[in-house]
Amino acid sequence: MDIQLAMTNSPFLETIRIDMRTKHYSIRTEKSYLYWIKKFILFNDKRHPEKMGNIEIERFLNYIATYRHVSASTQNIALCAIIYLYRHIIKVEIKDLNYKFAKQPKRLPTVLSATEIASILHHMSGKYHLITALLYGCGFRLSEALSLRIKDIDLSNHSIFVFRGKGAKDRYTLLPHSLIPALKKQIAFAQQVHDNDLHEGYGCASVPPALHKKYQNSLKSFSWQYLFPSNVRCVHPYDGYICRHHIHSSAYSKKLRPAVIASQITKRVSAHTFRHSFATQLLISGSDIRTVQELLGHTDIKTTELYTHVIGSRRAGTASPIDTINMI
Known part of the structure; x- marks a missing residue:
């Protein structure tokens, strides 16, 4: 399924929201994950995640770390959101990703x-x-x-x-x-x-x-x-x-x-x-x-x-x- 769709009221995002509510994720986690999934899709010109893989994920994560200057904890939240997207919605495990969870300062x-x-x-x-x-x-x-x-x-x-x-x-x-x-x-x-x-x-x-x-x-x-x-x-x-x-x-x-x-x-x-x-x-x-x-x-x-x-x-x-x- 191609999703050259507007991200507002997106049926695809609604599918993700329903899945998270079924799994009893908190409303804060739901909002955070949807935010980063939406950003990931928009960054890659609204391509469907099924047609993307490690290269697009790595490029997005490097972008928010290098140009958005997000904190280590925010990087990790974005990565968790993308892993959730592929594991529970696309039904694909992300393997051999050339990107590790950012080390947070103690x-x-x-x-x-x-x-x-x-x-x-x-x-x-x-x-x-x-x-x-x-x-x-x-x-x-x-x-x-x-x-x-x-x-x-x-x-x-x-x-x-x-x-x-x-x-x-x-x-x-x-x-x-x-x-x-x-x-x-x-x-x-x-x-x-x-x-x-x-x-x-x-x-x-x-x-x-x-x-x-x-x-x-x-x-x-x-x-x-x-x-x-x-x-x-x-x-x-x-x-x-x-x-x-x-x-x-x-x-x-x-x-x-x-x-x-x-x-x-x-x-x-x-x-x-x-x-x-x-x-x-x-x-x-x-x-x-x-x-x-x-x-x-x-x-x-x-x-x-x-x-x-x-x-x-x-x-x-x-x-x-x-x-x-x-x-x-």
Whole structure:
């Protein structure tokens, strides 16, 4: 089949999208893979992937590395997208490709002190203040914090349930006592938003397709609503019903940057920095590394051990030679 077709609303791309949804790929992976597959086809003058091979793949990957100056991780995502295309859609294994996965530099995570975090929190307010406090107080990834539902918050047992975190793993983490008043206030706000939706004839929660079929009659229950609801309702990307999703990650990022600038912090700070700081502070305070691993949801403890490098545990008691001389 020749695909000299416009890439917008392309039947071929739609076939790929359906295949990824059948395999339960995340919406972020779906968007990323479709983006790079589309770029690959456009780069090669809209030729069908069936008529292309290693030469075209190598030329495209070299182009984005040399002329687009993409990072090593982005190169690897583009390569994964193309491998997915050929393996699952074209049904051809890519062999003897003269291109390896780009080696990513090993970086230690940026960590903030308690004083720096307090300063950032001082310059944030409302739900964004609470989100930041949850990132640092519970060790959440941003996507996990934004995806919290009312039913995930257990105020009586001071615990929070993380549903399908990274790697589709569930876990429990601690709920800081100091955040209970703010959480109750946010729950009350979410209740008000949900009541308004019900009054206007809506009120369905946004859920994954499998859960929509299983809990269809319960989706208007308040317990299924997001703790941080979006300002607007939307059409569900899979099932097409009107629902209210959680706020977008970009909305949080737009509030974080001014707070970091106002705090006069020169480190590179992102939402994930608070997760790094959570893990580091727990280890500094003497928490067992296995406990930290469980709270973070790491599959491999080697990932958690990275934070021992940050706190310098392997250099404990080691003094610099210059500290042994009198420089006066």
